[in-house]
Amino acid sequence: MNHRITALACAVLLAAPLSALAADESxxxxxxxxxxxxxxxxxxQTDEDPTVQAGFTYTTAPGIYANVWASGVDFGTDKxxxxxxxxxxxxxxxTEQVNFDAALTRYLYPDAGSNNYNELITTTTFADTYSATVAYSNDVWNTDTDGWYVAVGGEWELPQEFSLNAGLGYSTFEKDVAEDYLDWSLGVSRAFGPATVGLTYHGTNSRGEYNFGETADDRVVLSVSFGN
Incomplete structure (x- = not known):
């Protein structure tokens, strides 16, 4: 299946909103x-292989932002x-306890434009800890099919400067392009100087494995990131 789900810049599973820009911040x-x-x-999205990713964001004072994010992919085909x-x-x-983020993302595959599609994603974060995401595409995976994704998640501080994050999501489709399925994640991360190291377990139910085969099996992902 060529039209695999691809990532949002602000997401690993679940996407978290950007913090409101303070006047003295870049x-x-x-x-x-x-x-x-x-x-x-x-x-x-990489046929279970490693890759490099990079993103850049510009945010204006009223909270409007633009983001470009790129990653290697491998869907088991040449392109x-x-x-x-x-x-x-x-x-x-x-409010002081509730943050809201709405974003329109265009997923682009420059060397395989037939995979391109759009998605509207809203994320509401409560007390800087819990999040609820609702995403919609009227052309998911460029199949002329409505697709929805809903998810809940959280992030908590742990001793020794570690943090814990967890998420549960559900994908549903209007037509028979794929089975509706559940996905989940559980991870820990910690900053070591300029680098943040994360270890995250990902999984899906049997319908996810039916859709994507071995690429939706349970797995643990290691990440090392740098940024500001």
């Missing part, structure tokens, strides 16, 4: 990462070899 941010496997919503996601979004604090 409007620019960037991140470069090496990962042992690029997993998006439970399925490997595509890489993915570029372009995102325009808006981020705001609704």
């Amino acid at each position: 409007p620019y941010s960037w991140e470069v990462a090496a990962v042992s496997d690029y997993v998006f919503r439970g399925a490997s 595509p070899d890489y993915e570029v996601d372009v995102t325009i979004g808006w981020n705001t604090d609704l």
Whole structure:
């Protein structure tokens, strides 16, 4: 199956919104990462191989931001070899405890344009800890099919400067392009100087494995990232 789900710039599973920009902060941010496997919503995008990823974000004072993110991919065919996601979004604090983020992402495969599609993603974060994501595409995987993704997640501080994150998501499709399926993740991470190291377990239910085969099997992913 060529049209595998691909990643959002702000997501590893589940996507978390950008923090509201303070007046004395730079409007620019960037991140470069090496990962042992690029997993998006439970399925490997690199045929279970490692890759390098990079992203750049510009945020304006009212909370409008633009992001470009790129990664290598391997769907088991000659093309595509890489993915570029372009995102325009808006981020705001609704209250002191609630943050809201809405983003429109264009998933691009420059060497295989027939895979390109759009997705609208909203994420609401509560108390800087819990998140709820709703995503919609009217052309998921460029199949002229409506697709929805809903997810909940959280992130908690642990002793020794470690952090724990967890997520549970559900993908559903209007037509029979794929079976509706569940995905989940559980990970730990820690900063070591300029680098952040993460170890995350990913899995799907049997319907996810039916859709994507071995690339949706349970797996553990190691990541090392640098950024500001």
